[in-house]
Amino acid sequence: MQINRKTRNITKxxxxxxxxxxxxxxxxxxxxxxxxxKNLGFEVPLVPGQRVLAPARKGPASRRNAxxxxxxxxxxxxxxxxxxxxWTWTQFAGRNHTxxxxxxxxxxxxxxxxxxxxxxxxELEVKMxxxxxxxxxxxxxxxxxxxxxxxxxSANMMREALGGxxxxxxxxxxxxxxxxxxxxxxxxxxxxxxxxxxxxxxEGVVEHAPAGNRGVLRARLSAVGAKKPDFxxxxxxxxxxxxxxxxxxxxxxxxxxxxxxxxTYVLPMESWERVAQMTxxxxxxxxxxxxRIVHTRRWFDALDSVLSDDRKAA
Numbered sequence: 001m002q003i004n005r006k007t008r009n010i011t012k013x014x015x016x017x018x019x020x021x022x023x024x025x026x027x028x029x030x031x032x033x034x035x036x037x038k039n040l041g042f043e044v045p046l047v048p049g050q051r052v053l054a055p056a057r058k059g060p061a062s063r064r065n066a067x068x069x070x071x072x073x074x075x076x077x078x079x080x081x082x083x084x085x086x087w088t089w090t091q092f093a094g095r096n097h098t099x100x101x102x103x104x105x106x107x108x109x110x111x112x113x114x115x116x117x118x119x120x121x122x123e124l125e126v127k128m129x130x131x132x133x134x135x136x137x138x139x140x141x142x143x144x145x146x147x148x149x150x151x152x153x154s155a156n157m158m159r160e161a162l163g164g165x166x167x168x169x170x171x172x173x174x175x176x177x178x179x180x181x182x183x184x185x186x187x188x189x190x191x192x193x194x195x196x197x198x199x200x201x202x203e204g205v206v207e208h209a210p211a212g213n214r215g216v217l218r219a220r221l222s223a224v225g226a227k228k229p230d231f232x233x234x235x236x237x238x239x240x241x242x243x244x245x246x247x248x249x250x251x252x253x254x255x256x257x258x259x260x261x262x263x264t265y266v267l268p269m270e271s272w273e274r275v276a277q278m279t280x281x282x283x284x285x286x287x288x289x290x291x292r293i294v295h296t297r298r299w300f301d302a303l304d305s306v307l308s309d310d311r312k313a314a
Contacts, residue, residue: 002027003155004164010141010152013167017143024168025155026137029126036162037136040124041183041237048128048178053121053238053280059160061153066238066280068119076113082106084295086215104219106297119238121281122154123182124161130174136162185233185244185276195225198232205234205241209258216295217258223300224254227307231272238280246272250307252290255283264299266291266306 003013017023027033029046038044041052056063063069088102122138129135138158141151158165188198202225206218224245225232235242241258246269253275255265267275267289282288293302 002164002166004159006156006159007152009148010155010167011143011148013155014143017169019143021143021169022140023143024137024139025141025151025158025165026135026139026168027158027162027164027166029134029136033136033162037124037126040161042126043183046126046134047181048126048134048176049180050126051123051180051182052236053123053184054157054161055237055240057240058157061156062160062238064117064153065120065122065157068117070114070116073113073115078110079113080108081111082108082296084216084297085212086219102215104216104297104300118284119280120150120153121238121279122150122157123279124158125180128176128178130176135168137168138165180277182277182279184236184239186236187231187233187272187276194229194232198225198234201234202232202243205243205258208241213258217256220256220264220295220299223303224256224307227303229254233272233276244275247307252307254303254307255289262295264293264295264303265289266293 007013014023029037034044034046037046037052040054040058042050053066054062056066083106084104085107086102087105088100090100125137127135127137138154139151141147141154155165186201188194188201202221203218206214206221209217221243224243227245227247229245230248231246233244233246235244243256245254245256246252247254248269251269253267253269253272255267257263257265265283267278267283269275278288286292291302291306293299293306
């Protein structure tokens with residue numbers, strides 16, 4: 001039975017399952033679902049094994065799944081936090097001339113303390129049943145209290161992205177094995193100067209960011225681009241707004257996050273193919289990245305240090 005409405009708790013649809021029994025959330029792929037999958041970033045015709053993280057823009061559940069969320073502690077005293085903005089001013093340049101200057105500054109403000117919860121990162125996958133029927137699936141999940149929150153959010157994410165969901169138990173399905181391929185990144189044409197050739201696509205990333213964040217994001221992307229990356233890729237699906245810069249000489253990838261006041265991640269680049277197949281949880285894992293550069297006024301100096309050619313020599 002397909003459920004097309006938001007659910008507060010997935011357990012009311014699991015009464016036919018035994019405790020701890022595994023189940024999937026999914027839908028049979030028909031033309032309407034296929035069109036929605038294409039909009040999410042799947043390649044059509046669909047091939048079993050394709051995986052996509054649904055874009056945050058699809059709704060609150062998709063946003064929690066792709067970007068995480070904050071628990072705001074309104075019972076605690078407010079604290080000082082900082083937001084980054086581009087400060088622009090006009091400076092005297094002699095003989096009745098002026099020039100416009102700008103820099104990124106940290107602006108303090110007060111807010112309630114908050115705890116950031118990492119994204120659930122549940123991906124949608126195309127799979128084929130033994131009889132040839134194509135499904136899109138999320139899971140598996142266990143029928144227990146520990147899986148309720150993530151499974152409930154995943155059900156609502158599927159409703160936002162695909163219009164609904166079904167609960168599929170293991171007895172209903174027998175899946176054909178297929179190699180997994182994540183469709184998270186679009187590798188931009190390198191050309192003779194990868195940064196220059198990537199500029200139009202990166203400007204599109206900037207324009208899709210909130211208006212107040214664009215100047216800061218543009219400044220950060222330009223700072224990374226000035227280091228002459230060997231390739232540039234932009235995120236798709238749940239990685240929308242992200243950009244990856246590869247530096248072969250340093251064996252590093254720089255992953256820039258679109259949210260101001262977040263962080264930039266530096267990953268070892270054994271190969272681009274390996275990085276491209278990492279989940280968001282793997283990228284955010286402290287054991288996976290070699291550096292995490294927090295978005296503060298010291299970000300530019302920290303980037304210089306990480307991407308210094310002296311670092312390679314050391």
